[in-house]
Amino acid sequence: MSLIAEREELPQLSEFELKLFARQLQLPDFGLESQQKLKAATVMISRVGGLGGTVAMLLARAGIGGLVLAHNGVIEHENLNRMHLAFREHLGKPRIEVFRETLLKINPELKLVCEPDNVTEENASRLVAQADIVVDGSPSFEERYLMNREAVRQNKPLVMAAMSGLEGYATTILPGATPCLSCIYPEPPEYWTVLGFPVIATSSVLVATIAAMEAIKLITGYGETLAGQLLYCDLSSNIFQRMQIEPRPDCAVCGPAAQTV
Numbered sequence: 001m002s003l004i005a006e007r008e009e010l011p012q013l014s015e016f017e018l019k020l021f022a023r024q025l026q027l028p029d030f031g032l033e034s035q036q037k038l039k040a041a042t043v044m045i046s047r048v049g050g051l052g053g054t055v056a057m058l059l060a061r062a063g064i065g066g067l068v069l070a071h072n073g074v075i076e077h078e079n080l081n082r083m084h085l086a087f088r089e090h091l092g093k094p095r096i097e098v099f100r101e102t103l104l105k106i107n108p109e110l111k112l113v114c115e116p117d118n119v120t121e122e123n124a125s126r127l128v129a130q131a132d133i134v135v136d137g138s139p140s141f142e143e144r145y146l147m148n149r150e151a152v153r154q155n156k157p158l159v160m161a162a163m164s165g166l167e168g169y170a171t172t173i174l175p176g177a178t179p180c181l182s183c184i185y186p187e188p189p190e191y192w193t194v195l196g197f198p199v200i201a202t203s204s205v206l207v208a209t210i211a212a213m214e215a216i217k218l219i220t221g222y223g224e225t226l227a228g229q230l231l232y233c234d235l236s237s238n239i240f241q242r243m244q245i246e247p248r249p250d251c252a253v254c255g256p257a258a259q260t261v
């Protein structure tokens with residue numbers, strides 16, 4: 001099922017776009033309509049670091065119509081081992097502005113909303129409302145719980161992607177149909193570290209690739225998503241596992257008790 005299926009009119013592709021996307025239009029069963037659906041869609045990305053920034057880059061390359069990005073702060077030295085949208089000349093500059101500039105070089109027609117702040121109680125609802133899908137790459141469980149709550153409230157698919165060291169995790173949350181983040185983690189895991197966690201570009205790019213493809217699948221209906229499944233991968237041993245996850249009946253966000261609030 002495609003997220004954009006019910007829309008009456010899909011945007012046309014220009015001659016330039018048809019040439020630009022010629023190779024992905026060759027994907028079996030992908031087709032012109034999938035490309036038009038990508039152009040019609042907007043994805044919100046919480047935190048554009050090594051993970052979320054790479055998702056933004058991949059979606060821009062794939063022909064997404066719009067992106068809503070949220071991240072505060074500036075480009076720092078230790079970011080440059082993994083951020084494809086930033087270069088040494090950008091050190092000390094506001095990250096969201098640097099990313100805007102680079103993404104518009106990839107696609108000058110890309111519709112961009114750039115929030116120079118991380119997700120908060122104040123902006124979460126507004127940011128999610130502007131998108132068809134949310135991809136969360138935040139290192140903060142507090143921000144992830146806000147995105148989860150808003151996605152469930154606004155009935156929007158949420159792709160959760162996380163990594164640390166050489167390990168990565170991803171799942172796709174479909175409100176009302178799959179477990180939400182609070183079903184999987186009612187409390188933040190004790191081992192989780194927000195600041196200074198180890199990261200090498202290979203693992204953030206791997207998880208970003210999975211997350212971006214989940215967004216593309218949700219938008220176009222192409223392939224099978226990770227809805228209801230948690231993908232775990234470990235690049236140190238090349239282990240890839242998919243685990244079935246179940247909704248938590250007493251979930252405070254998506255359980256029956258939450259519906260009455």
Ligand SMILES: [Zn+2]
Nearest residue numbers: 180183251254
């Ligand atoms: Zn839940």
